[in-house]
Amino acid sequence: MKIFTAEQISNCDQYTIKNEPVSSVHLMERAAEACVEWISENCNHHRNFVVFCGNGNNGGDGFAIARMLYQKGFDIDVFTNTKIKFSTDAQENFRHIKEISGITIREFKEVLNYRFDSRTVIVDALFGTGLSRSLNGDVKDLVEFLNQKKNIKISIDLPSGLLADTVSDSDSVVFMADYTLSFQFWKKSFLHAETGKFAGKVEILDINLSEDFIEETETGDFVIDDEVIKSIFKIRNEFSHKGTYGKAAIIGGSYGKMGAVVLSTRAVLKAGAGLTFTVAPKCGYEILQTSDPEAMFIEGGKDYIENFDVEETAVCGIGPGLGTHEKTAKSLLNFLKSCSKPLILDADALNIIAQDPANLNLIPVKSIITPHPKEFERLFGKTENSFERTELAKNKSRELHIYIVLKDHHTQIITPEGKVFYNITGNSGLAKGGSGDILTGIITSFLAQKYSEHEAAILAVWFHGKAAEFASEKHSKESMLPSDVIKEFGNVFSELNDKVQKLL
Ligand SMILES: NC(=O)C1=CN([C@@H]2O[C@H](COP(=O)(O)OP(=O)(O)OC[C@H]3O[C@@H](n4cnc5c(N)ncnc54)[C@H](OP(=O)(O)O)[C@@H]3O)[C@@H](O)[C@H]2O)[C@@H](O)CC1
Numbered sequence: 001m002k003i004f005t006a007e008q009i010s011n012c013d014q015y016t017i018k019n020e021p022v023s024s025v026h027l028m029e030r031a032a033e034a035c036v037e038w039i040s041e042n043c044n045h046h047r048n049f050v051v052f053c054g055n056g057n058n059g060g061d062g063f064a065i066a067r068m069l070y071q072k073g074f075d076i077d078v079f080t081n082t083k084i085k086f087s088t089d090a091q092e093n094f095r096h097i098k099e100i101s102g103i104t105i106r107e108f109k110e111v112l113n114y115r116f117d118s119r120t121v122i123v124d125a126l127f128g129t130g131l132s133r134s135l136n137g138d139v140k141d142l143v144e145f146l147n148q149k150k151n152i153k154i155s156i157d158l159p160s161g162l163l164a165d166t167v168s169d170s171d172s173v174v175f176m177a178d179y180t181l182s183f184q185f186w187k188k189s190f191l192h193a194e195t196g197k198f199a200g201k202v203e204i205l206d207i208n209l210s211e212d213f214i215e216e217t218e219t220g221d222f223v224i225d226d227e228v229i230k231s232i233f234k235i236r237n238e239f240s241h242k243g244t245y246g247k248a249a250i251i252g253g254s255y256g257k258m259g260a261v262v263l264s265t266r267a268v269l270k271a272g273a274g275l276t277f278t279v280a281p282k283c284g285y286e287i288l289q290t291s292d293p294e295a296m297f298i299e300g301g302k303d304y305i306e307n308f309d310v311e312e313t314a315v316c317g318i319g320p321g322l323g324t325h326e327k328t329a330k331s332l333l334n335f336l337k338s339c340s341k342p343l344i345l346d347a348d349a350l351n352i353i354a355q356d357p358a359n360l361n362l363i364p365v366k367s368i369i370t371p372h373p374k375e376f377e378r379l380f381g382k383t384e385n386s387f388e389r390t391e392l393a394k395n396k397s398r399e400l401h402i403y404i405v406l407k408d409h410h411t412q413i414i415t416p417e418g419k420v421f422y423n424i425t426g427n428s429g430l431a432k433g434g435s436g437d438i439l440t441g442i443i444t445s446f447l448a449q450k451y452s453e454h455e456a457a458i459l460a461v462w463f464h465g466k467a468a469e470f471a472s473e474k475h476s477k478e479s480m481l482p483s484d485v486i487k488e489f490g491n492v493f494s495e496l497n498d499k500v501q502k503l504l
């Protein structure tokens with residue numbers, strides 16, 4: 001799914017109005033209906049809603065939602081500021097709601113005397129994509145007041161105070177939503193840590209904006225949705241043999257860090273590679289042969305790796321548990337100098353490369369590197385925030401012609417062409433040592449199975465998150481282990497096959 005800026009969304013809005021054609025107030029009606037449908041389906045235990053409406057079209061949505069919820073039998077109160085001029089469509093919906101005797105309309109300042117029942121749901125329709133500056137004055141006080149309430153909070157389109165495309169000043173006040181019902185597109189700010197925390201759980205509601213506009217309008221930012229995944233995933237061919245699914249090698253492990261390479265190797269195996277090797281120090285021989293008997297062991301040193309040579313046709317994922325021993329570092333850098341095929345580089349492989357900025361140029365083109373934020377900083381330097389980090393990653397991907405998998409809650413895959421793919425699967429159950437090692441294994445496995453670098457990176461990140469969702473359902477986010485995540489790969493493949501199989 002494409003991610004558009006607030007300006008592109010507004011253009012899409014206008015294009016739809018002109019070309020569908022549909023009147024703007026009717027489009028507002030459609031948006032409100034989508035919200036009301038979601039609320040009616042999901043708010044089974046709540047009958048009271050208090051809707052806060054601004055003066056622009058976001059407020060217009062709020063008035064329409066209030067009217068429709070009232071018509072469905074919910075108890076509704078509305079707060080707004082009647083002293084400021086409404087937008088044309090907000091004015092029309094304000095007029096409708098004034099005619100409903102069962103809804104009381106109050107001024108914002110009256111909120112201080114309002115009795116919030118603990119079961120009342122607060123709906124924020126103050127500002128959406130039209131926000132042009134930080135909240136201040138009365139509306140800032142109002143949002144601060146509402147943020148202190150323990151009630152369930154739902155934002156319409158965007159939490160008020162949040163910009164769609166970028167981070168606002170750190171002292172800006174933003175409505176803290178539990179749920180955000182947003183129209184048609186993901187907004188970039190939902191996907192970054194500093195801003196996404198205000199949105200709570202995001203639901204994207206389809207309001208049928210123009211498909212032509214969406215198709216024709218260029219953007220560099222995407223969310224990895226089912227359509228993306230369906231276009232990548234290939235069903236296993238029954239007329240195949242192990243050679244069809246390639247050779248994969250995980251190179252890593254050192255004394256005390258053999259678990260990382262065990263997990264990574266197991267992830268390669270369970271993600272479907274044809275032949276799997278593990279290059280690890282001798283001290284890991286028994287551990288690996290016992291834990292992952294399907295993989296072949298290649299001795300790369302005694303207590304740490306000194307030799308990176310592996311069969312030429314194997315796809316190599318390097319780094320899990322590798323350590324940064326001087327001799328390992330030296331031989332890794334020599335290996336990189338002699339290597340021209342794309343590699344997957346993670347963890348200590350990245351920490352070794354980060355020791356000297358000149359090493360970055362040794363990374364073979366089209367390689368996939370998988371830094372978490374700290375590793376990214378070691379490689380490329382500090383940034384002010386995660387939006388800037390993504391911009392820096394775009395520059396570096398272009399400059400070095402590599403794929404950067406920037407690991408985060410919403411991991412981003414950044415391509416050498418400067419495109420950014422945001423992942424929306426996964427959960428905080430992955431915030432545990434070992435999760436990244438598994439991801440390296442999945443990417444290595446998919447690349448060995450002849451997915452392109454672009455496809456392998458996107459599919460693997462989505463797959464990793466999906467497996468984590470299955471694991472958390474069974475074990476909880478707290479208790480799930482990276483090895484539980486690997487056990488769910490089969491369920492993810494079943495889901496993938498169901499998505500793309502031609503079923504009778
Ligand atoms: N896109 C779609 O497909 C559809 C969009 N729809 C809806 O339209 C919404 C966008 O509506 P919108 O453009 O009217 O902007 P909105 O967010 O209501 O705010 C503008 C008003 O707020 C004011 N204002 C701004 N910042 C302020 C501040 N800090 N403090 C105080 N005031 C501030 C600003 O004043 P100004 O900046 O001009 O002074 C103006 O009066 C969108 O989010 C969605 O909900 C649906 O109805 C249909 C389909």
Ligand SMILES: Nc1ncnc2c1ncn2[C@@H]1O[C@H](COP(=O)(O)OP(=O)(O)O)[C@@H](O)[C@H]1O
Nearest residue numbers: 407408409426427428430431433434435436437
């Ligand atoms: N809160 C979270 N939500 C979603 N994914 C997460 C979260 N925390 C961690 N992850 C994922 O888990 C993995 C952690 O990788 P990393 O930090 O390298 O772990 P390790 O090196 O210990 O294996 C990454 O893929 C990251 O995206």
Ligand SMILES: [K+]
Nearest residue numbers: 124127156158
């Ligand atoms: K809002």
